[in-house]
Amino acid sequence: MVNTATYIDRDLFKTHGEPLGDAVNRAALALDTEERELWRQLRRKRDFEGRVADKRAQLAELHEQRRVANVAYTEMLASVEHLRNDINFSKQQERELEHDVAVLSESNRLLQRNSQLDAAVSGTRVSELRQKFEPQELMEREKNTMRICRGAA
Secondary structure (H helix, E strand, O other): OOOHHHHOOOOOOOOOOOOHHHHHHHHHHHHHHHHHHHHHHHHHHHHHHHHHHHHHHHHHHHHHHHHHHHHHHHHHHHHHHHHHHHHHHHHHHHHHHHHHHHHHHHHHHHHHHHHHHHHHOOHHHHHHHHHHOOHHHHHHHHHHHHHHHHHHO
16 A cells, blocks of 8 residues: 555654654544534534524514504504594584583473462452563573583583
């Protein structure tokens, strides 16, 4: 067998006093160690890239969930605003109805009072009382009552 090391420039392998075969073995061992380390790093890189891909998928899913939640939130806000408007309208209607009831109650009270006066007194006395309670005076009292009711509402 021919020693191929005799054809290689001996300066490439600084042996520091050790035989050339030992230096080659040491270099081969270092090369094997480096190759194993590179494969290990490559596996780690693939694992890391896989985790990154998983995290990106999770992030995309979370973005979608957030978008859906934002849409639901916006719809909920619109619904709440609509309900608030309905409540405000109902309260306004309630105030108007209360005012109408107050006006009608006052009118009813005045009519009952006039009816009682008409029934209680006779002939001439009725005409005297009617002069006292002119329709214009009654209308003024009713208007004042309506102003008071509006002020309270």
